[in-house]
Amino acid sequence: MNKIEIFSQMERSIIDGNKQEAEKLAKYAIENNMELTKVIEKGFVPGIQKVGQLWEKGEYFLPELITSAECMKAAMAILQPELERCQISTKSYGKIVIGTVEGDIHDIGKNLVASMLSANGFEVVDLGADVKLDKFIEKAKEINADFICLSALLTTTMLGQKRLIEMLKEKNLYGKFRVMVGGAPVNRKWAEDIGADGYAENAMAAVQVMKNLLNN
Numbered sequence: 001m002n003k004i005e006i007f008s009q010m011e012r013s014i015i016d017g018n019k020q021e022a023e024k025l026a027k028y029a030i031e032n033n034m035e036l037t038k039v040i041e042k043g044f045v046p047g048i049q050k051v052g053q054l055w056e057k058g059e060y061f062l063p064e065l066i067t068s069a070e071c072m073k074a075a076m077a078i079l080q081p082e083l084e085r086c087q088i089s090t091k092s093y094g095k096i097v098i099g100t101v102e103g104d105i106h107d108i109g110k111n112l113v114a115s116m117l118s119a120n121g122f123e124v125v126d127l128g129a130d131v132k133l134d135k136f137i138e139k140a141k142e143i144n145a146d147f148i149c150l151s152a153l154l155t156t157t158m159l160g161q162k163r164l165i166e167m168l169k170e171k172n173l174y175g176k177f178r179v180m181v182g183g184a185p186v187n188r189k190w191a192e193d194i195g196a197d198g199y200a201e202n203a204m205a206a207v208q209v210m211k212n213l214l215n216n
């Protein structure tokens with residue numbers, strides 16, 4: 001089987017909600033020393049994106065969405081520890097507090113960003129999903145973080161990113177922690193409009209943008 005075929009089977013396993021198959025393919029990737037960032041980006045992520053499109057078209061409903069998300073999480077649960085174990089960098093680039101903002105339970109993308117940052121030498125404190133905005137600030141102060149990373153997948157919860165920056169301004173903490181924003185509905189313009197320090201459209205880009213911000 002060539003890589004393209006394996007990627008397409010991975011994509012299919014998520015679309016079909018076939019957890020056993022997704023787990024089998026994730027293990028296959030590890031056993032065969034495939035490049036795991038590519039496996040995630042080109043195999044599994046396109047699957048969950050396709051599921052989103054099917055839901056938008058009204059062909060998939062919430063139960064299918066949930067089943068596919070569970071498959072995605074099952075595959076990621078196998079890949080993430082391995083990704084972090086094969087840490088690409090041993091140098092510490094900085095401390096990160098990351099989470100999905102309150103009201104939002106989507107955490108697949110956030111987990112991916114957290115793993116990729118961790119594998120690339122950032123010290124990551126992951127607060128999870130549906131995180132109260134105060135908690136991001138408290139934790140960032142406690143560990144003297146370099147970055148607060150906010151994930152939002154809903155147009156409603158994106159507003160939490162804006163609110164957090166306002167809260168930092170109110171507490172005279174704006175500029176103390178760099179703020180990175182991301183998530184499917186977020187874009188560069190939004191990041192600029194709300195006064196975030198950075199935006200990235202995916203986990204690999206996040207690593208690069210954050211390293212660049214630290215160098216400036």
Ligand code: B12
Nearest residue numbers: 052069104105106107108109151154155182183184202203
């Ligand atoms: C899987 C999924 C779910 C799963 C989530 C499971 C989980 N544990 O995460 C379940 C089934 C639970 C779910 C629930 C809901 N969902 Co949903 N879901 C999705 C779906 C299909 C995929 C999201 C995903 O995992 N993508 C794959 C990951 C890898 O991509 P990602 O999250 O975008 O992350 C990448 C980048 O954005 C970026 N990134 C992400 N975070 C960050 C943070 C930083 C700092 C940076 C730099 C980068 C970054 O890097 C990531 C990795 O490359 C999307 C469709 C879509 N187009 O996104 C809908 C979607 C987000 N859901 C949607 C909706 C409406 C809901 C519900 C309200 C449905 C309902 N009626 O109950 C609930 C929300 C409940 C809540 N309060 O949060 C809508 C949102 C619409 C909107 N405009 O707001 C979408 C867009 C579907 C649609 N097309 O309508 N959902």
